Amino acid sequence: MSDLLERLRGRGWRMTSQRRVVAEVLDGEHVHLTADEVHARAARRLPEISRATVYNTLGELVSLGEVLEVATDGRAKRYDPNAHHPHHHLVCSGCGTIRDVHPTNDPLADLPVEERFGFTVSEAEVTYRGLCPDCA
Amino acid sequence: MSDLLERLRGRGWRMTSQRRVVAEVLDGEHVHLTADEVHARAARRLPEISRATVYNTLGELVSLGEVLEVATDGRAKRYDPNAHHPHHHLVCSGCGTIRDVHPTNDPLADLPVEERFGFTVSEAEVTYRGLCPDCA
DNA sequence: TCCTACGATCGACTGAGTCCAAGTCAAGAA
DNA sequence: TTCTTGACTTGGACTCAGTCGATCGTAGGA
Ligand SMILES: [Mn+2]
Ligand SMILES: [Mn+2]
Ligand SMILES: [Zn+2]
Ligand SMILES: [Zn+2]
Numbered sequence: 021m022s023d024l025l026e027r028l029r030g031r032g033w034r035m036t037s038q039r040r041v042v043a044e045v046l047d048g049e050h051v052h053l054t055a056d057e058v059h060a061r062a063a064r065r066l067p068e069i070s071r072a073t074v075y076n077t078l079g080e081l082v083s084l085g086e087v088l089e090v091a092t093d094g095r096a097k098r099y100d101p102n103a104h105h106p107h108h109h110l111v112c113s114g115c116g117t118i119r120d121v122h123p124t125n126d127p128l129a130d131l132p133v134e135e136r137f138g139f140t141v142s143e144a145e146v147t148y149r150g151l152c153p154d155c156a
Numbered sequence: 157m158s159d160l161l162e163r164l165r166g167r168g169w170r171m172t173s174q175r176r177v178v179a180e181v182l183d184g185e186h187v188h189l190t191a192d193e194v195h196a197r198a199a200r201r202l203p204e205i206s207r208a209t210v211y212n213t214l215g216e217l218v219s220l221g222e223v224l225e226v227a228t229d230g231r232a233k234r235y236d237p238n239a240h241h242p243h244h245h246l247v248c249s250g251c252g253t254i255r256d257v258h259p260t261n262d263p264l265a266d267l268p269v270e271e272r273f274g275f276t277v278s279e280a281e282v283t284y285r286g287l288c289p290d291c292a
Numbered sequence: 293t294c295c296t297a298c299g300a301t302c303g304a305c306t307g308a309g310t311c312c313a314a315g316t317c318a319a320g321a322a
Numbered sequence: 323t324t325c326t327t328g329a330c331t332t333g334g335a336c337t338c339a340g341t342c343g344a345t346c347g348t349a350g351g352a
Contacts, residue, residue, distance in 0.1 A: 034318055034329060055308080070332050075309065094227045094339090096308060110267075110275055119273055123266035127282050130259035131246075137255055139246055141286035146263050150277035170298060170349055191339080206301050211340065230309085232339060 024086055031084070041066045042077045052090055052098040052109075052118045092118065092147055108146040114155025121148060160222060167220065177202045178213045188226055188234040188245075188254045228254065228283055244282040250291025257284060 024043050029035055045053070045061045053061070059074040078099055081087040088100040092111045098118065107120045127144040160179050165171055181189070181197045189197070195210040214235055217223040224236040228247045234254065243256045263280040 036318070036330065038331070068332085072310085072333080073331055076330085089230070091227060091230045094225070094233045097230045110271075110273065110277065112275065113278075119275075121267060121271045121273075123263060123271070124268060125261065125263070125266040127259060127261070127263050127266070128284070130261040130263070131257060131284060132260060135246075135257045135259070136286075137246070137257075138289040139248065139255075139284075139286040140292050141246065141284050142249075143285040145283050145285070147281050147283075148264070148267060148275075148277050149279040149281070150272075150275040153274040156276050172299065172349075174300065204301085208302080208341085209300050212299080 027086070028084075037066055038062075038069050038073045039077050041069065042074060043081075046081070046087060046099065046101040050102055050120075052100050054096040054098055056096065058099060090118070108148065110148040110150070112152035112155055113149050114151050117152050163222070164220075173202055174198075174205050174209045175213050177205065178210060179217075182217070182223060182235065182237040186238055186256075188236050190232040190234055192232065194235060226254070244284065246284040246286070248288035248291055249285050250287050253288050 024047065025035065025040065028039070028043070033039065041062045042058060044065070045058050048061075055075055055078055056071070058078065059069070059071050062069050062074060078087065082089050082099075086101075086103055088103045090098045090100050090109060092098070092109060093116070102120060107122050110119045110121045111117070123146060127146055128141065131141065131144070160183060161171065161176065164175070164179070169175065177198045178194060180201070181194050184197075191211055191214055192207070194214065195205070195207050198205050198210060214223065218225050218235075222237075222239055224239045226234045226236050226245060228234070228245060229252070238256060243258050246255045246257045247253070259282060263282055264277065267277060267280070
């Protein structure tokens with residue numbers, strides 16, 4: 021993610037201050053922020069950035085594969101800058117904290133062909149749920 | 157799910173026509189409906205039923221463990237009457253169709269203790285994504 | 293049959309996200 | 323360097339999913 025700005029320039033993106041601060045926010049903390057949290061952090065550096073631009077930029081980063089969308093609850097989507105290292109998520113049912121986890125098996129291998137119903141299955145995402153040490 | 161009404165009565169539920177039609181809608185089709193779809197089907201039998209009542213009843217059924225909430229996209233939650241047979245979901249990225257699937261392994265077993273960060277992990281839900289035969 | 297607490301209703305409200313018309317500016321051309 | 327232009331940004335209105343609360347209705351017990 022560190023040379024994200026270079027990769028974006030290479031794809032013909034016009035480099036604006038808004039896009040730069042959004043990329044910097046995501047680059048800075050490897051956490052899972054909502055769009056409004058990204059907006060709040062971006063606005064600390066560039067006070068007049070709009071929510072619409074944050075949504076636009078996040079959407080573009082997602083379709084470029086630079087950022088992942090995570091929807092673990094029915095609430096706001098979260099944006100995951102750790103897109104180049106495959107992983108899954110462990111969510112605390114108490115406080116909502118999300119941690120990256122790395123199971124030892126690819127769950128795709130556990131779905132037999134007769135359970136695929138003719139689908140071209142390309143991805144398996146696992147959400148583990150439980151209580152974190154603080155909430156237990 | 158067939159004697160759901162009996163179980164609810166046993167739990168002290170007041171049996172109203174609204175709760176009956178919501179339970180019948182869920183009982184009738186083993187698909188994954190949104191709250192508004194449940195409302196539309198319920199309203200075919202009981203035209204005056206309100207959205208608020210459908211939301212209330214679905215929420216109660218979920219906390220009783222009779223129905224599962226599924227949030228595969230960032231859109232409306234879906235309600236799964238198949239709560240007594242553990243399974244996972246296969247979602248078409250094209251049209252959004254959802255199918256129940258049964259992997260051969262429990263993904264909980266694939267999460268080593270050093271990847272649990274002190275959490276009490278109780279559940280693992282897998283979402284497989286791909287293209288259905290029609291969308292491929 | 294009557295009573296009443298539990299449930300249903302409607303509409304106002306919230307939160308998350310989208311859309312659009314109008315204004316701005318990054319970056320290539322000259 | 324300045325000009326030009328279309329890509330980008332903005333604020334606000336709007337949509338969609340869901341929640342809340344005051345008031346009304348009724349299931350089911352006495
Ligand atoms: Mn992550
Ligand atoms: Mn299901
Ligand atoms: Zn917690
Ligand atoms: Zn499809």
